[in-house]
Amino acid sequence: MLKKEFIHGIIAGILASIAGIIYTHIYFFANEANFSSIVNIYSIVGLNVSACIVIAFIHAASVKWLKKNAELVFNLVLSVLSFSLIVIPLSITLPLNIQFPELFPGLVVPMLFFPSIAWFTLNPIFSKKTR
Amino acid sequence: MKKHFYAFAAIVVLFASAFTAFQSMDWKISDNYSVKFDGGDPSGEFKGLKGTISFDPNNLKDSKFVVSIDVASINTGNGMKNTHAKSDKWLDAEKYPLISFTSKEITKAASGYQAKGTLDMHGVQKEITLPFTFDGNVFTGSISVNRMDYNINTAEPNHGGQVMKVDINVPVSK
Numbered sequence: 001m002l003k004k005e006f007i008h009g010i011i012a013g014i015l016a017s018i019a020g021i022i023y024t025h026i027y028f029f030a031n032e033a034n035f036s037s038i039v040n041i042y043s044i045v046g047l048n049v050s051a052c053i054v055i056a057f058i059h060a061a062s063v064k065w066l067k068k069n070a071e072l073v074f075n076l077v078l079s080v081l082s083f084s085l086i087v088i089p090l091s092i093t094l095p096l097n098i099q100f101p102e103l104f105p106g107l108v109v110p111m112l113f114f115p116s117i118a119w120f121t122l123n124p125i126f127s128k129k130t131r
Numbered sequence: 132m133k134k135h136f137y138a139f140a141a142i143v144v145l146f147a148s149a150f151t152a153f154q155s156m157d158w159k160i161s162d163n164y165s166v167k168f169d170g171g172d173p174s175g176e177f178k179g180l181k182g183t184i185s186f187d188p189n190n191l192k193d194s195k196f197v198v199s200i201d202v203a204s205i206n207t208g209n210g211m212k213n214t215h216a217k218s219d220k221w222l223d224a225e226k227y228p229l230i231s232f233t234s235k236e237i238t239k240a241a242s243g244y245q246a247k248g249t250l251d252m253h254g255v256q257k258e259i260t261l262p263f264t265f266d267g268n269v270f271t272g273s274i275s276v277n278r279m280d281y282n283i284n285t286a287e288p289n290h291g292g293q294v295m296k297v298d299i300n301v302p303v304s305k
Contacts, residue, residue: 102210
């Protein structure tokens with residue numbers, strides 16, 4: 001069971017990372033704002049994979065303990081968690097050598113939803129295997 | 132005779148202009164300056180430093196600073212705080228786009244120098260004394276500014292720091 005969750009998490013993390021890297025490039029190109037010292041390929045891959053592994057553990061825990069309403073509670077928790085993380089890029093103080101901190105939330109806020117979107121995208125494939 | 136006169140005049144002008152350049156008290160502000168402020172929360176820096184710096188340690192009587200910073204250039208490292216700082220509730224960058232300092236008198240101090248003059252911020256002019264040093268073509272100074280003295284968000288005295296420590300580091304060149 002946990003193996004399936006783990007693989008789901010890893011693949012979702014990779015998928016979210018690819019989306020994050022593409023979005024970062026588009027954002028840098030469109031706004032000519034460079035946050036690459038903070039948001040770069042390493043931080044994107046690291047954070048997305050970590051986030052999806054955490055999501056996998058939450059899912060495994062939900063399925064184990066909640067049984068019947070597991071999916072409903074898990075989906076709700078994941079949505080609320082993703083939404084509440086918005087506060088981080090809004091409140092973070094960047095190093096002063098980084099110009100246009102006003103544009104930072106515009107880069108990071110959409111990316112906060114990438115792990116959950118990737119998880120939900122792959123969910124039919126992985127949940128089908130267990131049914 | 133006329134030919135010699137022009138040659139002589141040219142030499143005089145050449146010497147005079149060279150002497151003027153040598154005696155010039157004016158300094159150009161280099162790009163790598165910093166005007167940082169720290170009030171705990173917020174802290175950050177300003178860009179857009181402009182003005183004229185006339186300074187000669189041997190001629191303090193004729194030395195003078197007329198400098199300003201662009202309020203809209205404030206950077207606290209947080210976009211939301213930058214927007215608030217520029218709003219009419221705080222610095223009101225639209226109505227008061229510049230913070231300026233004009234010295235009236237520069238004198239020698241125990242360590243370095245001090246410039247007495249007027250700090251114009253948020254539409255309020257106040258006499259201040261700016262202690263500074265000048266070493267290796269770099270002006271370094273530090274002052275404390277109380278925002279309440281300049282009517283900046285007096286309605287919320289406990290919102291953020293009241294006293295900002297401002298550290299100024301301005302490399303210059305001739």
